[in-house]
Amino acid sequence: MKRFVIMTAGKTHSGKTTFANKLEEQLENAVVVDQDRHAEFINTYYKKLLAKQGPNTIKYAVTKTIVGHAVEETDCHLIISNSNRSKSGRKDLLDYFHRNGFNSILVNFDLPDSVLEERISVGSRSKIIFRSATTFEEVLARQNTDSDQDDVMPPVEGEADYLFVIRDEVDVEGVIQEIAGIAHSLGVGDV
Known part of the structure; x- marks a missing residue:
């Protein structure tokens, strides 16, 4: 059976999780892998294990374990609902899925910052996912600053199959x- 990985890319409050959950309902035998869920779990039960600075290695380890299990032990399609804004990070992840026989789809959320700012101002998302930020406004500001880095860029044609x-x-x-x-x-299945 052909399997798909569908990866989202975009800033906070762009609709990645909502999209992933709606797609999961439509695509038979699909599962959402969402790092915000992992961050919430870790911050609720294992906060003392979090690094004080640098990358959130425990969150990445949890995600890697879940993805590895899904790839090796199931026949599920995967919907990866993360920001995936780093080109090299996307490439590494897509290479992994391609080596494991997946077809790939990237969905880039390219909404204007004014829309994101409005969503943040009226939103009620839990902040328990935060490790170093205190507000979603701060997250968006960091993401806008990160956009100046060479490796942070939106997906382009050819990175994935679609x-x-x-x-x-x-x-x-x-x-x-x-x-x-x-x-x-x-022939992936009924939708």
Whole structure:
């Protein structure tokens, strides 16, 4: 059976998790892997294990373990709902999935900052996922600063087998239907 990995890329509050959850409902035998869930779990039960500075290695280890298990022990399609803004990070992850026989889809969330700022101001997302930030405004500001780094860039054609760009909330349902159509045409299962 052909398997898919669908990876999201985008800033905070761009709709990655909502999209992933809706897609999971539409794509048979798919599971969402969301690092925010992992961060919430760690921050709730294992906060003392978090590094004070630098990368959140425990969160990455949890995610890597879950992904490895899904790849090696199941026949599930994976929906990776993370920011995935680093080109080298996406490449490494996509290379791993391609080596394991997956077809790949990247979904880039390219919404204007004004929309993200509005969503943050009215949102009620839990802040328990934070390790070093204190607000989602701070997260967005960091992501905008990170955008100046050479490796942080939006996905481009050729990085994955398919690329979709969501520029507005109205694009979400159409992209989900296109992905479902691709899956169906490749015999991935009913959607």
